[in-house]
Amino acid sequence: MSNHAPYTIAQRLLRTLVICPIMVIGMVSYNLILHSALSFGNLGAALIYMFPIAFFLDFAIMFYLVRAIVHKINRPKQWWIYPAINVGLMAILCSGIALAFSGYFSLIDWISAFAINYPVALAFLIIIAKPIGDKIKF
Numbered sequence: 001m002s003n004h005a006p007y008t009i010a011q012r013l014l015r016t017l018v019i020c021p022i023m024v025i026g027m028v029s030y031n032l033i034l035h036s037a038l039s040f041g042n043l044g045a046a047l048i049y050m051f052p053i054a055f056f057l058d059f060a061i062m063f064y065l066v067r068a069i070v071h072k073i074n075r076p077k078q079w080w081i082y083p084a085i086n087v088g089l090m091a092i093l094c095s096g097i098a099l100a101f102s103g104y105f106s107l108i109d110w111i112s113a114f115a116i117n118y119p120v121a122l123a124f125l126i127i128i129a130k131p132i133g134d135k136i137k138f
Contacts, residue, residue, distance in 0.1 A: 016059045019133040023090070024051050026124045027117065034116065057093055065089060083130075090125055092118065 028046045032038040066086045 012059060012063055015133050015136055016055060018136060019090075019129045020055045020058050021051065022129040022132065023121070023125060024054050026128070027121055030120050030124075031117070054093070058090065062086075062089060062093060087122065087125055087130060090121075092121075 024047060025043075028043060028050060029038060032042055032046070066089055069085050069089075
């Protein structure tokens with residue numbers, strides 16, 4: 001895992017354009033499989049709505065949020081702080097987007113859906129999306 005954030009806008013844009021579609025396709029497919037509704041029509045409709053939102057949240061908000069948290073707690077400069085916070089927040093973001101579009105609005109349904117989505121988003125991010133994003137040469 002890389003231990004620093006890509007700080008230029010072009011680097012952040014390229015990395016987000018690589019990681020975000022992988023995560024959106026993976027999480028949308030997973031949720032559609034859970035609800036026995038996986039089809040190209042449903043997948044396409046969900047991607048049309050979810051990709052722009054996920055891209056905006058990751059590109060515009062996640063970078064600054066992770067950087068702010070890292071600068072607050074990274075006094076002794078451990079190498080693992082940035083990747084750990086980035087992975088955790090991105091998995092929460094992916095789970096949150098999936099929950100927002102699944103229609104769960106009661107607290108009990110949200111907690112159960114989060115418990116189902118978060119481990120998959122975390123594993124998918126750590127095993128597939130982040131290693132691919134880390135291979136981008138700037």
